[in-house]
Amino acid sequence: xxxxxxxxxxxxxxxxxxxxxxxxxxxxxxxxxxxxxxxxxxxxxxxxxxxxxxxxxxxxxxxxxxxxxxxxxxxxxxxxxxxxxxxxxxxxxxxxxxxxxxxxxxxxxxxxxxxxxxxxxxxxxxxxxxxxxxxxxxxxxxxxxxxxxxxxxxxxxxxxxxxxxxxxxxxxxxxxxxxxxxxxxxxxxxxxxxxxxxxxxxxx
Numbered sequence: 001x002x003x004x005x006x007x008x009x010x011x012x013x014x015x016x017x018x019x020x021x022x023x024x025x026x027x028x029x030x031x032x033x034x035x036x037x038x039x040x041x042x043x044x045x046x047x048x049x050x051x052x053x054x055x056x057x058x059x060x061x062x063x064x065x066x067x068x069x070x071x072x073x074x075x076x077x078x079x080x081x082x083x084x085x086x087x088x089x090x091x092x093x094x095x096x097x098x099x100x101x102x103x104x105x106x107x108x109x110x111x112x113x114x115x116x117x118x119x120x121x122x123x124x125x126x127x128x129x130x131x132x133x134x135x136x137x138x139x140x141x142x143x144x145x146x147x148x149x150x151x152x153x154x155x156x157x158x159x160x161x162x163x164x165x166x167x168x169x170x171x172x173x174x175x176x177x178x179x180x181x182x183x184x185x186x187x188x189x190x191x192x193x194x195x196x197x198x199x200x201x202x203x204x
Contacts, residue, residue: 052112068080131195139180141168154183
């Protein structure tokens with residue numbers, strides 16, 4: 001659950017502005033913005049979409065700083081009412097639309113801060129995605145540095161050992177000696193270099 005992920009982070013006092021109100025647009029403003037965005041995408045040569053927690057809230061995964069966000073409620077000693085397990089979450093219409101946009105060439109790449117893995121579950125190809133904060137279902141070997149997709153969500157946060165050996169077989173059938181670590185960033189961790197470079201290159 002996203003609360004469990006938040007609980008796994010190191011203590012950190014300054015979590016930014018919390019609980020800012022959500023102000024809905026008037027219907028006519030929504031129509032105008034949709035048409036404007038559609039024209040921008042249609043006329044662009046290389047559109048890149050950046051996604052954050054709001055993309056997954058309709059999947060039952062709460063955001064962090066919204067009116068009912070994890071950290072907003074935490075500051076009041078509360079927990080979100082809606083908090084689905086990462087293992088049970090399914091891609092939202094927003095995830096599926098972005099996947100379709102990639103397939104028809106309307107957008108070229110997605111850069112996300114989300115760790116829920118829903119972009120990949122929607123069918124987005126790994127080369128079309130930069131996951132800047134890690135993925136709840138992807139571990140990394142400490143020895144061969146291969147990334148390993150796992151069927152269940154990771155038990156740790158902060159690039160820690162998850163208690164599993166690397167399953168990669170080397171030449172001769174010898175198993176890699178590495179240990180698997182989660183790919184989820186803690187507060188002070190650097191962004192993954194390759195993911196960041198790809199995101200910057202695609203966004204220029």
